[in-house]
Amino acid sequence: MRYKVAPDPEDGRDTLAAAHRAVPLVPGSTDDCCARLQSRLDLTTREDAREWLAFLDALGLATETTRGYERVQTDPAADAVGAAFREHVFGAREILDALAAAEDAVTAGEAFAEIRPIVPTWERNRHDDWERVWRERTSRLLEWAALLGVAEKRSDGYVDAPASQERQ
Template sequence: MRYKVAPPARSLSFLGDARAAIPLVPDDEADCCRAIQRATDVTDRETAREYLTFLRALDLVDESDRGYHRTRTELDQSALAVAFRENVFAASELLDALDDCGGPLTETEAFERVRDAVPRWERERHADWERVWRTRLDHLLGWAEAFGLAARTDDGYERR
């Protein structure tokens, strides 16, 4: 399953703090979101929920019928990079675009190369779907950089 959520990019230490806030014993979503808010500088529940889902996409958190719980997976940059590419929607398309471009891509150029991957139902879901997906792609670029998959240069992002 690929997760569509892509919250604003943060550091690996932020992910570690957010992950550590999630209990090993399953708990409900609301309690886990409050735990993320208490352990980090995330102030609103909706953003905390996005990070909870993103942690799940990275295999740092799992969900059972009793709620969310922290996995015993190590916070390893290379493992996170693999999970990011495989489990976050549009991440592999973005990384492929960076591989194929032969040089840095600006955020706008990256969006143009990935826009066809946005499903029709997503385009119809938002009045300004391009703005929503440009923001999401900017977040993905930031995470690609955090996981060592891309580097930001003066001319845009390039693949590492």
């Protein structure tokens, strides 16, 4: 399953770690978990908290059980989190493949061109300006890729992390 969530990476790893800590070790209901996330991350809406919860689930940092969500005892900085991002966040795989195939840095606009064909029809119909929404989402995915260590951000765009290390 691939999740279409990618919360704002504005505060990066610190917010990711705080969100991870906000999920209880003992399973809690979705409402309880969202309330904890909303309070601890100072989120304005329950929908924002729900997005964070789904993102944590996608990254393997939280899991839904029959009794609710619980925190997974994984370091948010672990390599497995970057791998989970690639496999479980919609669009991440396509962007990372584009970075790996590119000879030069990839801009957010170029990355959007890779995502554009896979945007579901219902998503296109859901927004008056779906391209703007998905361009923003592509930018967030690129930022998360860099924060999770599977890409590197440069002044001219983004590059594949392993390829960028080989060039140095």
